[in-house]
Amino acid sequence: MSIRSLADIRAQLATLPALDQAAIAAAEARNGQLTKPPGALGRLETVAIWMGGWQGTDKPRAARPQIAIFAGNHGVTARGVSAFPAEVTVQMVANFAHGGAAINQLARTFGAKLDVHALDLDRPTADFTEAPAMTEDEVAAAFAKGMAAVDPEADLFVAGEMGIGNTTVAAAIAAALYGGSGWAGRGTGVDDAGLARKEAAIAAGLARHKDALSDPLQVLRCLGGREIAAMAGAILGARLARVPVILDGFIATAAAAVLDRAAPGALDHCIAGHVSAEGAHARLLDKLGKEPLLSLGLRLGEGSGAALAIGVVQGAVACHSGMATFAEAGVAAG
Numbered sequence: 602m603s604i605r606s607l608a609d610i611r612a613q614l615a616t617l618p619a620l621d622q623a624a625i626a627a628a629e630a631r632n633g634q635l636t637k638p639p640g641a642l643g644r645l646e647t648v649a650i651w652m653g654g655w656q657g658t659d660k661p662r663a664a665r666p667q668i669a670i671f672a673g674n675h676g677v678t679a680r681g682v683s684a685f686p687a688e689v690t691v692q693m694v695a696n697f698a699h700g701g702a703a704i705n706q707l708a709r710t711f712g713a714k715l716d717v718h719a720l721d722l723d724r725p726t727a728d729f730t731e732a733p734a735m736t737e738d739e740v741a742a743a744f745a746k747g748m749a750a751v752d753p754e755a756d757l758f759v760a761g762e763m764g765i766g767n768t769t770v771a772a773a774i775a776a777a778l779y780g781g782s783g784w785a786g787r788g789t790g791v792d793d794a795g796l797a798r799k800e801a802a803i804a805a806g807l808a809r810h811k812d813a814l815s816d817p818l819q820v821l822r823c824l825g826g827r828e829i830a831a832m833a834g835a836i837l838g839a840r841l842a843r844v845p846v847i848l849d850g851f852i853a854t855a856a857a858a859v860l861d862r863a864a865p866g867a868l869d870h871c872i873a874g875h876v877s878a879e880g881a882h883a884r885l886l887d888k889l890g891k892e893p894l895l896s897l898g899l900r901l902g903e904g905s906g907a908a909l910a911i912g913v914v915q916g917a918v919a920c921h922s923g924m925a926t927f928a929e930a931g932v933a934a935g
Contacts, residue, residue, distance in 0.1 A: 628653035649921030673828035747834025761904020874910030
């Protein structure tokens, strides 16, 4: 089904595949027979079983991970909300293409396919303090690009982003979805005055669009960005293809939160790769009920924290699928 409207997105959210419970049971049974004390591998065991449930097997794999980076520019940067100018988005996309960014090194380390999608960088979204960030057609187009970016042959997926100003956008989305204050953080390293400008921009955006913000997809349209819509589309596309997802930092998690609010359970195929140093990320993960795999003080974006967590997931499935059972090893089970 092609995505041409918010109604099309809602239709896709109504057809979410569920975990394969038979595969979960088989993976749990296998886990109970492996040559280790029960529970000795901690969360690696639950991660491996979860992977098996989405892949429909008692021996899950993570040999073909995919990372997709989506880049977009934001009109709200005119409000002085970032420590860097908008042209850095274009420059960083070029850096990705030349293999010079952190995400390139992490993708190479864990054998991940890396794709980069620049979304109309010469045409920033509207400043959401003055108008909706995107039209419905623009949201649908970005969402569709995200869905199409997922390789159905991948066995693990990470959505990353690049977009100067997008921590402001993510904070505005979080505030609209969950209420409360304090969602804005320092992002690229703004000073106190810059943080005050972010908070003012978010408050202005929420006030301007207050009549539309009861609908999560309208939150995405009014306050979001093309790369955030594309990440949401990619996460949904992965669900429809039964590809497990590792969530990255605050911005990727805000994109995911739109789906969760629009269709509870929409993130059952997602695990949190890490908790970032962006202050509100832990708060947002708590809203989603996601416990991060890693906590390393990262705040780069690009999908980097989730990419690093690919190694944890690979370790989990390698142990689960590769270890011998007590019977195979001729070891007494006790």
